[in-house]
Amino acid sequence: MAVLVSNRLFDRLRRRAARSSLAAPLAALAALAVICAGGTAAWAQGWRVNLTPSLPGLLYRVVPIAEAQPGDYVEFCRPLPIGHLPDGPCPDGTARLLKRVIATAGDRVLFTPHDIAVYRGGQEPIVYRAPWQVRDSKGKPLPHPTWGAEILVTPGHVVVIGDHLMSLDSRYFGLVKGE
Template sequence: MTEQQRRSGVVLVVATAAAVLVMTAAHFGGYRINLTPSEPLGLWRIVPLVRPAAVNDLIFICPPETAEMREAKARGYLRFGLCPAGVAPLIKTVIARAGQYVEIGASVRVDGREVSSSGLAPRDGKGRPLAPFPSGTVPPGHVFLHSSFPGSYDSRYFGPLPVSGILGRAQEVLTYAR
């Protein structure tokens, strides 16, 4: 091995270690990179939520390991991440809380009011059928989530998620439009 190859190897090791250190610090500092079109792409921060989640809160949430989420992971809707189910947290807006009635038809209605940009897709981008979640009252300890992005995989399809999975509010740091 030449001196130049050895130096190149040392530089590569140091650069890799620095990148891992920065990513680890960012992760534990509450920063996440959003690579999905559900919200603007880029750098986001998880801000602690010191009150119960409210309607219109944009949140980070870890989905539970349910049959719907395992299927979503198998279909490629969910990215790998550090949530207990092995997926990345979702960034979604709370549109209903426990006790509110969600009606799912051609679009979504919460307590009789239509949610904008909530039309349902019969099939995903690869032509596979999508089944809507049945209408009903959001159970205690759960929230119903939505994204206005037309191809978003949200509670329209997987139903309410437990509030115990909420990591915090989603705050844009450095993003660009979807």
């Protein structure tokens, strides 16, 4: 009888030990599931993490180009095969760009070698310091399709600018179309 009780006690302790050895991995798996679900929900709401030096912050909220207003951030694939970008989901295999909108449908935009002037309604222009770079960071020539042009932003398009002078933005590829 004593052997039977000790065997039952041993079995019970062994099962409890087995459960407790699974507790840590199961808790880690549950935590990972919560993080993934939260990340997916944040992604769907437009939140993006920026790990590049192209923007000063870490977390940004993007809006669709069709809904963008000046000051909003939009995400898009580069319209021209210029610059050096990390690998990503765009059709050309590069990462998406994250830029600030400075002009939307109905705005007139004047590109000069040193500035971008945005004319909105009858107001004085908003001037953004944006000197043209002749070459990218790897020494390859950059196009200047908008240099000296005054462009009317059409519906479904925006003009974007980077938050640093070496940014790939509308200075080099003009209007950005909603996807």
